[in-house]
Amino acid sequence: MKQVLSILVRNQPGVLMRVAGLFSRRGFNIDSLAVGITEKPAFSRMTVGLYGNEATVEQVKKQLEKLVEVEEVRLLPSDAMVARGMALVKVEAGEKRMEALKLAEIFRASVLDVGAQTLVFEITGGDDKIKAFIDLMAPFGILEVVQTGVVALERGESAMQAVESKYDWPERCNEGKDVCQVI
Amino acid sequence: MKQVLSILVRNQPGVLMRVAGLFSRRGFNIDSLAVGITEKPAFSRMTVGLYGNEATVEQVKKQLEKLVEVEEVRLLPSDAMVARGMALVKVEAGEKRMEALKLAEIFRASVLDVGAQTLVFEITGGDDKIKAFIDLMAPFGILEVVQTGVVALERGESAMQAVESKYDWPERCNEGKDVCQVI
Numbered sequence: 001m002k003q004v005l006s007i008l009v010r011n012q013p014g015v016l017m018r019v020a021g022l023f024s025r026r027g028f029n030i031d032s033l034a035v036g037i038t039e040k041p042a043f044s045r046m047t048v049g050l051y052g053n054e055a056t057v058e059q060v061k062k063q064l065e066k067l068v069e070v071e072e073v074r075l076l077p078s079d080a081m082v083a084r085g086m087a088l089v090k091v092e093a094g095e096k097r098m099e100a101l102k103l104a105e106i107f108r109a110s111v112l113d114v115g116a117q118t119l120v121f122e123i124t125g126g127d128d129k130i131k132a133f134i135d136l137m138a139p140f141g142i143l144e145v146v147q148t149g150v151v152a153l154e155r156g157e158s159a160m161q162a163v164e165s166k167y168d169w170p171e172r173c174n175e176g177k178d179v180c181q182v183i
Numbered sequence: 184m185k186q187v188l189s190i191l192v193r194n195q196p197g198v199l200m201r202v203a204g205l206f207s208r209r210g211f212n213i214d215s216l217a218v219g220i221t222e223k224p225a226f227s228r229m230t231v232g233l234y235g236n237e238a239t240v241e242q243v244k245k246q247l248e249k250l251v252e253v254e255e256v257r258l259l260p261s262d263a264m265v266a267r268g269m270a271l272v273k274v275e276a277g278e279k280r281m282e283a284l285k286l287a288e289i290f291r292a293s294v295l296d297v298g299a300q301t302l303v304f305e306i307t308g309g310d311d312k313i314k315a316f317i318d319l320m321a322p323f324g325i326l327e328v329v330q331t332g333v334v335a336l337e338r339g340e341s342a343m344q345a346v347e348s349k350y351d352w353p354e355r356c357n358e359g360k361d362v363c364q365v366i
Contacts, residue, residue: 006329016216017200017207024200033199033218036268036330039317045329082295082303085219086269088336112265115339120265124307134222143342146189146228147219148331153271156298159326 032149083152092141215332275324
């Protein structure tokens, strides 16, 4: 069964490597990964999509919690979460351009770029919807697909929040500087 | 300046750790990371958003190309790419719910969940748009934010594609199996 782990981490050097290393060394297998800052730039949130039974995933969770940079880990309840991903799909539509555009409309995909021979669509939704859209576009000729991986939040009022004042944070980077937010 | 590296990798055990390790050991700093499969499930595409001058990023690119699992790396041209991200934002709107919904409409944010006291919005767009939306929602009280990180494709017909038949690929996972796609 596909599970979603949400990991709140402090932006410190090497945290991504330590989290990735934990999955890799212990043979846990990731299906997708999304890492981005939260509303507090000192923290990032990693969303990991993985297959595994509940006992296995519970074990990963416990090991993640031992890492010093990890503030909190939650295994999101599959019946009480909203989970979405995004894909950009470059299609070689050529003369069938109008047909591709019409089909994309049904999926509420946005058009990001129109070239002489190509179209780039943005599609958001659950895994199934994104897969269905890619399958639908396949006959036109797919040039490239890039996906974000799933991101998810629990429904209702429950929230993962970190307290900023507990630590001394490094400054987040400014444009032009080489060293900045470090994950 | 924010740069976007697109890395096409083979789904093999530990590839994420090796890529992450390269950034971390050499002191390169990642702003965001998105990892998802491509239209060929044997390959994943990692999109890395990072700050750095062109020389530094060119150096990372060369080092990434040395990894055996890496098929291709491209530094996407900032003036000829489409780049998008997605955020889910949980807002504590309470009595001001209608106001929050109205503002979200202007940003074309979708509503994914409505609770007694909370709203969950999905917003897609460039970094600036997402940041502006989060700032706009801040006065209502933000409970959680999760972001995908940027994903991007080059405009036009240019494409990063890998040839599947060159290798023997492990089977992709099925539901219920513990070991599956390994990144």
